[in-house]
Amino acid sequence: MLIIDLIKDAVFAAIAAIGFGAISRIPRRAYLWCGLIAAIGHSLRFLLMGPVLGSMNIIVATAIAAFVIGSLAVFVSPFARTPAEAYLFPSLLPMIPGIYAYKSFGGAVMCILGRDPERFDFYFRQFTQNGFIVISILMAMVICATIPIFIFRSRAFRATR
C-alpha cells in the first residue's frame, strides 16, 4: 500500500510541477527534469514523514527534501541549459503547507468575525499555532532550497553557457 501511495504521490507531484513550470514559462526541454526533481523531492518528504523512517517532524522533513531539490536543480541545470532557479518553485510548490495555512487563516477570520467571546482563545490559538508552523516550514523550505545555489555558485551560473 505504501508503495502505491508513494508512486501516486510522485506522479501527482511531477504533473503538478510541469504545470506550474509551464505557468512560469520554463523552456520546454526542462519539463521532464522539472517533473523528475519534484517527484524525487516530494517522495523523499513522504518517506521521511512516514512510519518507516520514524515519522519525522514536517519542518525537518521539508527542509531536507528542499535541500535535495535545490542540489538536484543545480546538478541538473547544465543538462537542460536552464537556470537552476527555474526548477525550484514548481518542485517546492507541492510542499507548501496549504492545510496549516488555511487553519491559521480561518482562525484569524474567526477571531474577528466570531460572535462568541468564549471561543476567542480557541481561535486565536488556532491562528498562532498553525501560523508558526506555516512560517517555519516556508522559511526552512525556501532557505534550504536556495543554499545549494550559493554553495555551487559557479556550476549554477554556468548552466546557460
Place this chain on the structure above:
Amino acid sequence: MTCTTIPEPFESVYLSDDPLTPVDRQCCSKEVCLFLTEYAERLLGAGATCMRIERNINRMAAVFGKKVEITIMPRHVHMTVWHPGADDIYTYISTVKAAPISYSLNTRLSQLSWNVADDHLTLREAERRFRKIITSDHENPWLTLLLASMANACFCGIFGGDWIAMLIVFIATGAGFNLKQVLASRHVDARVIFFICAFVSAVIGATGYIFPLGDTPAIAVGTSVLYLVPGIPFLNSFNDLLYKHYICAICRFLDALVLTGCLSLGLILAMKIMNVTLF
C-alpha cells in the same frame, strides 16, 4: 576592441549610423550603459534574482572593457558604467515595466551574456540578438492552460482529494486561469486579476458543496485557487535576502504578500456567497 561586420541590416537604438562615427565608438560608456540597463530591466521583469542580474551584467561589461556599478530596486535599475583610466562615465536610471515571469526569457538572456563573453560579440551584435530574444518570447496559451489545470487537479490529489474533487479543481482552474490570461492581455492591474480569478475559481470549486459531489468538497475549494500563489517572488525574495539585497528582498516579499492578500479576499468572498464554511 575589434568589431566584426554585421550580417544583416539592423537599426540600433543606441548607436548612430553616422558613417563618420569611428567604429571604436562602440566602446563608449553611454551606449554600453543604455544597453546593459535595458538588459537588466528585462531580466528583472522576467523574474531573475539580483545575484543573476549582477553576474550577467558584469560578465558582459568586462567584454566591452567597462566597469559597472549597479543598484537594483524593485521598480528601477540604476547603473553607472565607466571606462577604467579614462574620463568616460555614464549613469542611467530606468523604470522596470510590469512583465509576466518567464524563465524562458531569463534562460535566453543569460545565454546571451555567455555568448557575449565567450564569442566576444560586439555591442551592436549583442543588441541585435537582444532585440530578437525579447520580441520572440511567446508561449502557446492553450498548452499552458491545459498544463496549469492538470497541475492544480494533481495538487488536489496530493492533498487527499478524490477523483471528483480533482475534476472540479480542473474545471475551476481552467476557467480562472483563462480569465487571468484574458485580463492580463488587457493590462488589468495584477491585484485586481488575483482577486477576480480567485473568486471565480473558488465559486466553481465550491460546486461539490452545492450539489453533494464526492467526499472531499473542502479540499476542492481550498485547492482551486492555489495556481495563483505567487511563489517565484517569494523564492526570489529569500534568494535576495541571502545575497544581502535586503531592500529588494523586502519589496519582493511585500509584493507577493499583497497578491496573496488579494487572492485570499477573493476566496473569502466566494466562500461567503456560496455559504461554505471551511473553518
